[in-house]
Amino acid sequence: MERHEFLSKLGIGLVAVCAGCSLVSCGGKSSNPGPSTGNATPPPTKGSGNLFSADLNTQLANIGDSVIQQGVILVRIASGNTADAFTAVQLACTHQGNSIGYNNGQGIFICPAHGSEFSKAGAVLQGPAALPLQKYTVTISGSTLTVSA
Numbered sequence: 001m002e003r004h005e006f007l008s009k010l011g012i013g014l015v016a017v018c019a020g021c022s023l024v025s026c027g028g029k030s031s032n033p034g035p036s037t038g039n040a041t042p043p044p045t046k047g048s049g050n051l052f053s054a055d056l057n058t059q060l061a062n063i064g065d066s067v068i069q070q071g072v073i074l075v076r077i078a079s080g081n082t083a084d085a086f087t088a089v090q091l092a093c094t095h096q097g098n099s100i101g102y103n104n105g106q107g108i109f110i111c112p113a114h115g116s117e118f119s120k121a122g123a124v125l126q127g128p129a130a131l132p133l134q135k136y137t138v139t140i141s142g143s144t145l146t147v148s149a
């Protein structure tokens with residue numbers, strides 16, 4: 001075999017191998033979320049009424065304190081015992097359903113699975129999640145906060 005012929009055949013082989021790698025990469029990096037495979041409790045359906053209550057003095061006394069129940073994460077985001085000092089959003093990330101957490105320093109929700117970020121109101125700040133988090137209603141009576149859907 002001539003040197004030129006050998007190099008030519010080697011080049012064709014490398015192109016075939018690289019093309020195979022590219023196809024595998026495309027299949028594994030879909031930007032579309034697949035079926036929910038995460039670990040979080042699914043979010044409550046809108047209109048399902050009262051979900052849970054929390055005590056403002058013992059469970060949510062400080063900014064950044066949170067309560068997780070029934071597929072919802074409730075966080076104190078400001079001082080004072082008014083409804084706008086709290087936010088309640090679905091716990092399950094809209095990408096693939098893993099549990100999000102609240103980062104008090106940044107004031108945002110972050111999903112540790114693939115890095116999606118959401119505002120306090122649940123809007124997408126960074127993907128791969130494409131859909132916002134469901135937000136729930138907060139009402140306060142005395143020292144009791146109630147989250148409802």
Ligand code: FES
Nearest residue numbers: 093095096111114
């Ligand atoms: S599950 Fe993928 S970013 Fe949250």
